[in-house]
Structure formats: structure tokens, C-alpha cells
Amino acid sequence: MRGAVMHGPGDVRIEDLDVPSVVEPTDAVIEVAAACICGSDLWPYRGLEPSDGRPMGHEYVGTVTEVGDAVKNVKVGDFVVGSFCLSDNTCEICRSGYQSRCVNGGFVQGAQAQYARIPLADGTLVVVPGGRPRDEATLASLLAASDVLGTxxxxxxxxxxxxxxxxxxxxxxxxxxxxxxxxxxxxxxxxxxxxxxxxxxxxxxxxxxxxxxxxxxxxxxxxxxxxxxxxxxxxxxxxxxxxxxxxxxxxxxxxxxxxxxxxxxxxxxxxxxxxxxxxxxxxxGPAPVRRFLPDLVERILKGKIDPGKVFNLVLPLDDAAEGYKAMDERRAVKVLLQP
Amino acid sequence: MRGAVMHGPGDVRIEDLDVPSVVEPTDAVIEVAAACICGSDLWPYRGLEPSDGRPMGHEYVGTVTEVGDAVKNVKVGDFVVGSFCLSDNTCEICRSGYQSRCVNGGFVQGAQAQYARIPLADGTLVVVPGGRPRDEATLASLLAASDVLGTxxxxxxxxxxxxxxxxxxxxxxxxxxxxxxxxxxxxxxxxxxxxxxxxxxxxxxxxxxxxxxxxxxxxxxxxxxxxxxxxxxxxxxxxxxxxxxxxxxxxxxxxxxxxxxxxxxxxxxxxxxxxxxxxxxxxxGPAPVRRFLPDLVERILKGKIDPGKVFNLVLPLDDAAEGYKAMDERRAVKVLLQP
The missing domain is CATH 3.40.50.720 (NAD(P)-binding Rossmann-like Domain)
Structure with a gap:
């Protein structure tokens, strides 16, 4: 599959990578329908954070293609949106609404790709009722919910x-x-x-x-x-x-x-x-997006909000480097990548 | 009257000062029944804040001896406790519970003395129901409410x-x-x-x-x-x-x-x-003590709390210098001064 890797400041490349598969029984794998470039991705791009060989991307919507044995809340074929932070959504910190600081948590990596592995799938992903939306605007809005809207x-x-x-x-x-x-x-x-x-x-x-x-x-x-x-x-x-x-x-x-x-x-x-x-x-701090996701998805599907408008540049995944450049130069507010 | 003045690091003196009188129509003057030394008084005492000629003391209980024409809520003879912060208790910030940042506010000064002028008396002072308590323990607890308990x-x-x-x-x-x-x-x-x-x-x-x-x-x-x-x-x-x-x-x-x-x-x-x-x-930040004062006074008078126990050294006002020394050397937790 194709996926974005940052090799150093200003050096993002789309490469051939192995399709991820379930590693832990709580994992899911999704086929990414849309991903995007985050303002925080610009910190390593600008050399202000280490980046050598980092698989990029933590915002995503997509269709579940594989789940681990312990996954109960999502199944193959579900269209899902998830937080950029991993959370079991059951620990005491998650239950208090701070899923971004889950005691078992971490961050999603490598979502600027055709497929992505999402650990702690049950507590991180939210199933979109009705499946993949038909229109691109709703898809973009759901993608925004993954991080930038939730944040x-x-x-x-x-x-x-x-x-x-x-x-x-x-x-x-x-x-x-x-x-x-x-x-x-x-x-x-x-x-x-x-x-x-x-x-x-x-x-x-x-x-x-x-x-x-x-x-x-x-x-x-x-x-x-x-x-x-x-x-x-x-x-x-x-x-x-x-x-x-x-x-x-x-x-x-x-x-x-x-x-x-x-x-x-x-x-x-x-x-x-x-x-x-x-x-x-x-x-x-890092937003506990998972706390808000079900509500945000509902507002989007009901047409109450249209956060997808924040994407003012849509590029094929293969042009990710151009997307980073456009955001770095402030030519784009937010870039949507189509795998 | 006698009152404490800080002349420089480690140099607190009790001096003869003029008895204060009403300056603004919103002022009250009180005869101080008890005052105390605050942990924050140690900063200038230790030379970490300027102090040249500063009248000391911002915690007090006492009896009102004079009020300005605009004062409505307290009258001569009332026994009162007040916050170390001045507040009109009517501005938008006060009404939101942050009387310590009243738009017309400031800080009480010179309460380690026989008399003290309290600006914005209506919004700063709280009348103690039943007047001056007969026992010293209750008096000490009310004094504590002025700052250290409220904080x-x-x-x-x-x-x-x-x-x-x-x-x-x-x-x-x-x-x-x-x-x-x-x-x-x-x-x-x-x-x-x-x-x-x-x-x-x-x-x-x-x-x-x-x-x-x-x-x-x-x-x-x-x-x-x-x-x-x-x-x-x-x-x-x-x-x-x-x-x-x-x-x-x-x-x-x-x-x-x-x-x-x-x-x-x-x-x-x-x-x-x-x-x-x-x-x-x-x-x-500086505590909006005024927000809590009526409740604190009630808890004290009902015997629910006994914050006066925090005073483990009681001295005549004239020995204020010894009180500062005892607190500086951590021999005393909190010193009560009797004018």
C-alpha cells in the first residue's frame, strides 16, 4: 500500500509500505477513505520535532477491514471515525472524560495511507450510522471530527x-x-x-x-x-x-x-x-475527542454543522508532499488527502 | 494609635500613627479587635518584595467606629470581619464570584494597628451576627476567615x-x-x-x-x-x-x-x-474571600469549624516584631496580634 513517511525536515515521501494487520486482539484495521494533514504535522516538517522515518497521519475515516478477537463494538464493513488519541474508554481517566490521557492510551500513527491499524478499536472508533456517506462534503466533515473539530x-x-x-x-x-x-x-x-x-x-x-x-x-x-x-x-x-x-x-x-x-x-x-x-x-492539552465524537457525528449527519469547509485543498495521497508545502506556506488552511 | 510599619527587610516597628478617618464616602473605620501576620508578609520581611515604610496587615476583625455617607450595610458599633481584598461586590467581576479582582478593588493595608480604614466597606465587610464573640477562640476563628481560612x-x-x-x-x-x-x-x-x-x-x-x-x-x-x-x-x-x-x-x-x-x-x-x-x-490567584465569608462566619458561629486553632502564638501588637521573627523562623504557624 501507499503511505506517507517523514524522513526529515521538509521531506515527506509517499512510499510502498506493508498493509498493516491486527497485532493485538483489541486492534482493528481500516481502509482509509480520507485522511488529512494536521497543523501539528508541521512541527516535525519544520524541524522542530524529530521525524526520522515517522509514518505520518492521525486523522482518518474509513471502513473496517479486520478486527482482533477482543473487539466488540466495531465489525468488518463498519464505516468509522476515530480520535487521533487511542483510548480504551473504560479506565477511570477515560470515564472522567479525558480519553486523551487514557492510562492505556497513545496516539494513532500512519493514517496518511491506504490502510491504518487502530489499536484499542472499541474505545477509539465510533461507527457512523448509515455507513459511508454518499457525498464528499459529509465525508470531509466526519474527517474533520477526528481531530481538528474535536480539538x-x-x-x-x-x-x-x-x-x-x-x-x-x-x-x-x-x-x-x-x-x-x-x-x-x-x-x-x-x-x-x-x-x-x-x-x-x-x-x-x-x-x-x-x-x-x-x-x-x-x-x-x-x-x-x-x-x-x-x-x-x-x-x-x-x-x-x-x-x-x-x-x-x-x-x-x-x-x-x-x-x-x-x-x-x-x-x-x-x-x-x-x-x-x-x-x-x-x-x-491534547483534546479528548472521543468524549465529543458521538455528538459531533450526530450534528454532522443532521446537517447542523459543516466543519468540512475547513478543507480548502483536496489532493490525492500521492501528492501529500505538496499538501505539506501548501500548509507550511499557509496557502491552505487544511489539506484533505484521498488515498 | 499604635501600628506596624515595615521599614526594610527584617525591620518591622510598632509606631505612633494617626488614627485613620473616613476619606471616601464608601469608607469605614474599625477599631481592630485582632489582627495577624500573613505568610505573604514574610516576602517583604525577607527582602523579596519592596517594603520601605509600608503599613502592614490586611487581616482583621473589629468594631466599626465611623462610616462614610454612602455606606449602607454596616453601621457604627457593628462587629465585622472583612476580606483582605477590597471589593464593591456589585461589579460584574464581583458578581461572578471574583471579588479579589473587583474592577474598583485593591488591598487592605495597615490592619496590624489599633484602627484601620476599610475602603469599599459595604462590599468588603461582613457583619458578624450577635456582635463581638465573648470567647477568644471564636474571635480567632473569625479573624482566620479574613484571609487564611478564606484563601x-x-x-x-x-x-x-x-x-x-x-x-x-x-x-x-x-x-x-x-x-x-x-x-x-x-x-x-x-x-x-x-x-x-x-x-x-x-x-x-x-x-x-x-x-x-x-x-x-x-x-x-x-x-x-x-x-x-x-x-x-x-x-x-x-x-x-x-x-x-x-x-x-x-x-x-x-x-x-x-x-x-x-x-x-x-x-x-x-x-x-x-x-x-x-x-x-x-x-x-488572590482568593475572593468575600464570596465565602458569610458561609464561613456561619460555620464558625455554629461551631462547625475551628480554624482559629491555626494561631499557635498570640502576642500583644507591640510585640509584632517578635511575631514576624517567629513566623520567619517557622517557630509559629500563624501569629495573632492583640492591639
């Missing part, structure tokens, strides 16, 4: 988005845009997208943003305070992962408000005293 | 203490001990006091600790995990304010758990990636 959703939940709330979103990448969509779905009254790219700001408005702030850093904080009677937003989603974006998120949040940070943290160091006196609730 | 309580609330929960407390100073008491009152099932001082550990057990862990740092984290099936505590109160204590608190908390940090942060820097993957809820 933005977690950010919005961690930011305590809800009726009457003003939610600011730092970052206009795919996750930030999904956080806007999530905040809207969760009932936020006002949603401030912090974006300086017109095309992304337009998409943010489509997803529910009521205001757009182009300023960053202290100026961005001041602009959000200006919009909120000097107090700051009730909640802020941080969807970048840098020092500037974290401090912008914390600064734009009112005391007692909630910052949900879902941008994978790189070279961030939070000053204790500033955090102490900011007095915001802080919650972040 | 420990906030820490326990931020750590999400409640039925079925295991709560660890980092720090065995007065605030840590009060957090143990609060966790117990809030229904925590298991309370792990992290203490290496036998006398303080004994007091922690009296306040409700079920386990005592003497180890610190990584060893302390390992010990808490050992007690909690490898997962970590559901919630951790951090009541010190150093880098080691913060990392110990975060490390001892399970994913999805809550860390309430109330030790005033000094030279702390939180590594973003470690925080991201710890995936704990983090909330801290």
Missing part, C-alpha cells in the same frame, strides 16, 4: 463557551476556526475571531464569528478588552501554541474566566506571578 | 474538593492547613497533607487529613500517585508559591483534575509543554 470543540468547552458568553479565539488555523464553530454551537453570544488573514476571517464569520480582531499581542488584548467593557472575554480559546498566543489568550480573558489552550505548546513558559494575578481558569 | 477555602474550591474526591495539599503553612479543613468541610473522602513537620502534620490530621506525605518534589508526586492507584489526586491545593511546589502540585494531579494554587507566586515559570500534557485544570 476546537474541546477548546471551546474548556473556555466554558455557552449562552450569554463572549468567547475570543486566538489563532485562525483550522483548529481556531473549528473553535469558532464550536463556540457558536455551544450558544456563545459573541465570538471574537483573532485573525489577520481576510480569507480565514471570512470563514470564521461563516462559522459564527461576530467580530474580528486583527491585532496581536498587547494590542490584541486591548482590542478584546475594548469590545468587552474593559473586562476581557468570558472565555478564550488558544489555538496556536506559542508564547505570544498563550499570553494573548490569558491577557484577553477576564478574571474568573476560562482559557482553553489546544495549540500544541512549543517553547512556552508561563510567568507564575502574571498567571496568579490574571486569575483565569486554565485548561488545555 | 485555603478558595484553594479547595479551585481544586474541586467534594464527595468521593482525593485532595492533596502542598504546603503545611496556615493556608495549607486551612485548605485541609476546607476540603474536609466540602466533603472530600481522602485528604493528603504534604508535610514534613510533625506538629503541622498533627494539626493537619486534626483538621481532617487522612494521609500525610513527607516527601517533596518528584518523590512527593510518586507518593501521591502510589496512594491513588497511579493516577494522582483528583485535586491538589498549592499553598506555597514556589517553582517546586507548583510543579509538585501539577505532577500530583491526575489528568482532568484540578489544581488550585493560592501560594503567592514568586519566581515561578511554568513549562508550557509539561502543562499541556499534564492536562489539569489550573486556577489560582
Amino acid at each position: 476546537g470543540w474541546f477548546g471551546a468547552v474548556a473556555a466554558d463557551a455557552g449562552p450569554g458568553k463572549t468567547i475570543a479565539v486566538v489563532g485562525d488555523g483550522a483548529v481556531g476556526l473549528m473553535a469558532v464553530l464550536a463556540a457558536k454551537q455551544l450558544g456563545a453570544e459573541r465570538i471574537v475571531a483573532m485573525s489577520r488573514h481576510e480569507d480565514r476571517a471570512a470563514l470564521a464569520r461563516e462559522f459564527g464569528a461576530t467580530d474580528v480582531v486583527a491585532e496581536r499581542g498587547d494590542a490584541g488584548v486591548a482590542a478584546v478588552k475594548e469590545l468587552t467593557g474593559g473586562l476581557g472575554a468570558h472565555g478564550v480559546v488558544e489555538a496556536v501554541g506559542t508564547q505570544e498566543s498563550m499570553m494573548q489568550a490569558i491577557g484577553a480573558c477576564r478574571p474568573g474566566g476560562h482559557v482553553g489552550y489546544v495549540g500544541v505548546s512549543h517553547d512556552v513558559s508561563l510567568p507564575g506571578q502574571e498567571l496568579f494575578f490574571a486569575q483565569v481558569n486554565l485548561l488545555g | 485555603g477555602w478558595f484553594g479547595a474550591v479551585a481544586a474541586d474538593a467534594g464527595p468521593g474526591k482525593t485532595i492533596a495539599v502542598v504546603g503545611d503553612g496556615a493556608v495549607g492547613l486551612m485548605a485541609v479543613l476546607a476540603a474536609k468541610q466540602l466533603g472530600a473522602e481522602r485528604i493528603v497533607a504534604m508535610s514534613r513537620h510533625e506538629d503541622r502534620a498533627a494539626l493537619a490530621r486534626e483538621f481532617g487529613a487522612t494521609d500525610v506525605v513527607a516527601e517533596r518534589g518528584d518523590a512527593g508526586v510518586a507518593a501521591v500517585k502510589e496512594l491513588t492507584g497511579g493516577l494522582g489526586a483528583h485535586g491538589v491545593v498549592e499553598a506555597v508559591g514556589t517553582q517546586e511546589s507548583m510543579m509538585q502540585a501539577i505532577g500530583a494531579c491526575r489528568p482532568g483534575g484540578h489544581v488550585g494554587y493560592v501560594g503567592v507566586s514568586h519566581d515561578v515559570s511554568l513549562p508550557g509543554q509539561e502543562l499541556f500534557f499534564a492536562q489539569v485544570n489550573l486556577l489560582g
Whole structure:
């Protein structure tokens, strides 16, 4: 089969690989219907994480082709979407809603391929009622649920988005845009997208943003305070992962408000005293997408949300290298790969 | 009148000062019945904060002697306890429960004195039903509510203490001990006091600790995990304010758990990636004591809690310097001063 492997910074290749098969009795193998490139895939692409020979891809939808003996919840032929995090969904941490930190967990690898092995299939995968959707838009939306939608959703939940709330979103990448969509779905009254790219700001408005702030850093904080009677937003989603974006998120949040940070943290160091006196609730980390997946799948199938719009470049898997390049150069928000 | 002034590191003096009077129409003046020395007073005492000529003291109970024209909720002769933070208790931030970050707020100063001016009296002070208590134990408990109990309580609330929960407390100073008491009152099932001082550990057990862990740092984290099936505590109160204590608190908390940090942060820097993957809820800062005060006063008057036990040294105000020394040398947990 064909699959994407990162050999070093900027060096993603599609190679002939063995078709994976069940190793553990809790595994499933799926034929991937669609996969995508994640913002976090750009960290190794840019040489900021080691990558030598890493099979890439952790977002996927597909059809189950093989299951291990212990798998009960999915069967061959099921069309499934799964989280990028593996979870048994039965341990105490999973049951508390933090499947991304399952005591037996880990991360999906190698989903930018024709087939992928998914460990802990029962606790990681969700069967899509009705099977593979006929239209590509629904397929893309289900794919988005696998990570980028689920991650933005977690950010919005961690930011305590809800009726009457003003939610600011730092970052206009795919996750930030999904956080806007999530905040809207969760009932936020006002949603401030912090974006300086017109095309992304337009998409943010489509997803529910009521205001757009182009300023960053202290100026961005001041602009959000200006919009909120000097107090700051009730909640802020941080969807970048840098020092500037974290401090912008914390600064734009009112005391007692909630910052949900879902941008994978790189070279961030939070000053204790500033955090102490900011007095915001802080919650972040890899999103427990599995917690939200059944609800997200239902919203997608009912046509309530259309997160697949976040994919603005669709490529055959064989052109994955071009997809990475387009995302790296910010020509694409999010790239869908067709195996 | 007599009052404490810090002139520099290690240099606290009781001096003759003017009796304060009402300046703003929202002020009250109280005759202080009891004041105390706070752990945070030790930072300037140790030269870690500027202190030149600072009137000391922000914890107090006393009798109102004068009120401004705009004061409605307290009157001359009322016996009151107030928060160390000033709050109007009417702004949007106050109404959301974060009176410590009132938009018109600030901090009480100069309460280690015979009289003190309390700005924003209506929103800062709480009248004690029945007037000044006859016994010194109740008086001491009410004094504790002014800061140290309210702060420990906030820490326990931020750590999400409640039925079925295991709560660890980092720090065995007065605030840590009060957090143990609060966790117990809030229904925590298991309370792990992290203490290496036998006398303080004994007091922690009296306040409700079920386990005592003497180890610190990584060893302390390992010990808490050992007690909690490898997962970590559901919630951790951090009541010190150093880098080691913060990392110990975060490390001892399970994913999805809550860390309430109330030790005033000094030279702390939180590594973003470690925080991201710890995936704990983090909330801290100066405690909104005013939120809890009416409830705390009621619990004290009903004899449900006895936080005054935290004072293990009582001195006349004139001996304040000795009180600071005793706390600095850790001979006293908390010092009560009698004006």
C-alpha cells in the first residue's frame, strides 16, 4: 500500500509500505477513505520535532477491514471515525472524560495511507450510522471530527463557551476556526475571531464569528478588552501554541474566566506571578475527542454543522508532499488527502 | 494609635500613627479587635518584595467606629470581619464570584494597628451576627476567615474538593492547613497533607487529613500517585508559591483534575509543554474571600469549624516584631496580634 513517511525536515515521501494487520486482539484495521494533514504535522516538517522515518497521519475515516478477537463494538464493513488519541474508554481517566490521557492510551500513527491499524478499536472508533456517506462534503466533515473539530470543540468547552458568553479565539488555523464553530454551537453570544488573514476571517464569520480582531499581542488584548467593557472575554480559546498566543489568550480573558489552550505548546513558559494575578481558569492539552465524537457525528449527519469547509485543498495521497508545502506556506488552511 | 510599619527587610516597628478617618464616602473605620501576620508578609520581611515604610496587615476583625455617607450595610458599633481584598461586590467581576479582582478593588493595608480604614466597606465587610464573640477562640476563628481560612477555602474550591474526591495539599503553612479543613468541610473522602513537620502534620490530621506525605518534589508526586492507584489526586491545593511546589502540585494531579494554587507566586515559570500534557485544570490567584465569608462566619458561629486553632502564638501588637521573627523562623504557624 501507499503511505506517507517523514524522513526529515521538509521531506515527506509517499512510499510502498506493508498493509498493516491486527497485532493485538483489541486492534482493528481500516481502509482509509480520507485522511488529512494536521497543523501539528508541521512541527516535525519544520524541524522542530524529530521525524526520522515517522509514518505520518492521525486523522482518518474509513471502513473496517479486520478486527482482533477482543473487539466488540466495531465489525468488518463498519464505516468509522476515530480520535487521533487511542483510548480504551473504560479506565477511570477515560470515564472522567479525558480519553486523551487514557492510562492505556497513545496516539494513532500512519493514517496518511491506504490502510491504518487502530489499536484499542472499541474505545477509539465510533461507527457512523448509515455507513459511508454518499457525498464528499459529509465525508470531509466526519474527517474533520477526528481531530481538528474535536480539538476546537474541546477548546471551546474548556473556555466554558455557552449562552450569554463572549468567547475570543486566538489563532485562525483550522483548529481556531473549528473553535469558532464550536463556540457558536455551544450558544456563545459573541465570538471574537483573532485573525489577520481576510480569507480565514471570512470563514470564521461563516462559522459564527461576530467580530474580528486583527491585532496581536498587547494590542490584541486591548482590542478584546475594548469590545468587552474593559473586562476581557468570558472565555478564550488558544489555538496556536506559542508564547505570544498563550499570553494573548490569558491577557484577553477576564478574571474568573476560562482559557482553553489546544495549540500544541512549543517553547512556552508561563510567568507564575502574571498567571496568579490574571486569575483565569486554565485548561488545555491534547483534546479528548472521543468524549465529543458521538455528538459531533450526530450534528454532522443532521446537517447542523459543516466543519468540512475547513478543507480548502483536496489532493490525492500521492501528492501529500505538496499538501505539506501548501500548509507550511499557509496557502491552505487544511489539506484533505484521498488515498 | 499604635501600628506596624515595615521599614526594610527584617525591620518591622510598632509606631505612633494617626488614627485613620473616613476619606471616601464608601469608607469605614474599625477599631481592630485582632489582627495577624500573613505568610505573604514574610516576602517583604525577607527582602523579596519592596517594603520601605509600608503599613502592614490586611487581616482583621473589629468594631466599626465611623462610616462614610454612602455606606449602607454596616453601621457604627457593628462587629465585622472583612476580606483582605477590597471589593464593591456589585461589579460584574464581583458578581461572578471574583471579588479579589473587583474592577474598583485593591488591598487592605495597615490592619496590624489599633484602627484601620476599610475602603469599599459595604462590599468588603461582613457583619458578624450577635456582635463581638465573648470567647477568644471564636474571635480567632473569625479573624482566620479574613484571609487564611478564606484563601485555603478558595484553594479547595479551585481544586474541586467534594464527595468521593482525593485532595492533596502542598504546603503545611496556615493556608495549607486551612485548605485541609476546607476540603474536609466540602466533603472530600481522602485528604493528603504534604508535610514534613510533625506538629503541622498533627494539626493537619486534626483538621481532617487522612494521609500525610513527607516527601517533596518528584518523590512527593510518586507518593501521591502510589496512594491513588497511579493516577494522582483528583485535586491538589498549592499553598506555597514556589517553582517546586507548583510543579509538585501539577505532577500530583491526575489528568482532568484540578489544581488550585493560592501560594503567592514568586519566581515561578511554568513549562508550557509539561502543562499541556499534564492536562489539569489550573486556577489560582488572590482568593475572593468575600464570596465565602458569610458561609464561613456561619460555620464558625455554629461551631462547625475551628480554624482559629491555626494561631499557635498570640502576642500583644507591640510585640509584632517578635511575631514576624517567629513566623520567619517557622517557630509559629500563624501569629495573632492583640492591639
